[in-house]
Amino acid sequence: MIHVRHLTHRFGDREVLRDVSFRVERGEIFGFIGPNGAGKTTTIRVMSTLLSPTSGRVEIDGIDVEVDPDAVRRRIGYMADHPGVYERVTVGEYLDFLAAAYRVPVSDRPATVEAVIDLTDLGALRDRLVAELSKGMKQRIQLARTLLHDPKVLILDEPASDLDPRARIEMRDLLMELRRMGKTIFLSSHILAELADMCTSVGILEKGRLVASGPVDAIARALDRSDDGKARRRARVRVLGSALSVKDVLGSRGVEVELLGDPQNGLCSIGYEGDDGALADLVRAMVESGVLLVGLEPERNELERIFLEVTRGEVQ
Numbered sequence: 001m002i003h004v005r006h007l008t009h010r011f012g013d014r015e016v017l018r019d020v021s022f023r024v025e026r027g028e029i030f031g032f033i034g035p036n037g038a039g040k041t042t043t044i045r046v047m048s049t050l051l052s053p054t055s056g057r058v059e060i061d062g063i064d065v066e067v068d069p070d071a072v073r074r075r076i077g078y079m080a081d082h083p084g085v086y087e088r089v090t091v092g093e094y095l096d097f098l099a100a101a102y103r104v105p106v107s108d109r110p111a112t113v114e115a116v117i118d119l120t121d122l123g124a125l126r127d128r129l130v131a132e133l134s135k136g137m138k139q140r141i142q143l144a145r146t147l148l149h150d151p152k153v154l155i156l157d158e159p160a161s162d163l164d165p166r167a168r169i170e171m172r173d174l175l176m177e178l179r180r181m182g183k184t185i186f187l188s189s190h191i192l193a194e195l196a197d198m199c200t201s202v203g204i205l206e207k208g209r210l211v212a213s214g215p216v217d218a219i220a221r222a223l224d225r226s227d228d229g230k231a232r233r234r235a236r237v238r239v240l241g242s243a244l245s246v247k248d249v250l251g252s253r254g255v256e257v258e259l260l261g262d263p264q265n266g267l268c269s270i271g272y273e274g275d276d277g278a279l280a281d282l283v284r285a286m287v288e289s290g291v292l293l294v295g296l297e298p299e300r301n302e303l304e305r306i307f308l309e310v311t312r313g314e315v316q
């Protein structure tokens, strides 16, 4: 649905995107992650026909953004990183006005606006002035506006940047609902946790280069190979008493044990090689040595870990 090939962009003689290539298939939620200044917004602006690429090609639904930008615009719903909203109108008026701007026929307009208000749960705010709403609500109105012309693809530049945790969860649920409706969603963020539980695939950009892309678990598996090709994994362990008891037993078995806070909290993170069978062996060793094991779970924040492993964290 989105196909980016060898995309390069320069501002003057500054090369901001270098040979970026990736694909987003129909129905995916694709997370575009990168530190400040990596080039996310620049990529998004090219995809949204607002900026011409220096070289390379971008196609949306099979249409080249340079060849037929109008056709691309009809297919995408684009939300800028800090979009402006008209303040002195009500939410209903705002959406009605934008539906007109998107050339929704007059006869269809009330039903279109109603459907979007319903979908984005803005009914209670319909008659409120936009100026009176919180940032989070304005962000929701911006998302509503991108849906008015029923685009196949949503391109959202940091849609959750101004949201509190509850609003972020609501945004996530809304995006997942839109995906169920058949939309393809491309969104950027530098907040990894925000994307972890909703993206089907991610692309990680650093200094204008794509350093990893694909399904999250495939990237994680590729990174999980140590030099000799064996799988390396981490789990979080909770014991009664001191976490040093874990170190005593597993340290001698070549397991890396990292204490999490005061040992008396009984929390640590272990890094080991092998599959679930190897983990079961470690559990048995701990129990047989008298470690009071009360909890063990695989470490989950995959995206965070991938991000730290493939980027260097310098300001760009």
Ligand SMILES: Nc1ncnc2c1ncn2[C@@H]1O[C@H](COP(=O)(O)OP(=O)(O)OP(=O)(O)O)[C@@H](O)[C@H]1O
Residues within 6 Å of the ligand: 011, 014, 016, 034, 035, 036, 037, 038, 039, 040, 041, 042, 043, 081, 190, 316
């Ligand atoms: N109009 C412009 N003229 C010159 N340089 C620009 C322009 N827009 C962006 N840049 C530079 O291009 C680089 C990439 O910027 P971009 O906004 O794409 O990054 P980003 O990944 O979206 O960052 P952020 O997370 O801060 O939004 C930055 O170094 C920025 O300073």
Ligand SMILES: [Mg+2]
Residues within 6 Å of the ligand: 040, 041, 042, 081, 157
């Ligand atoms: Mg940006």
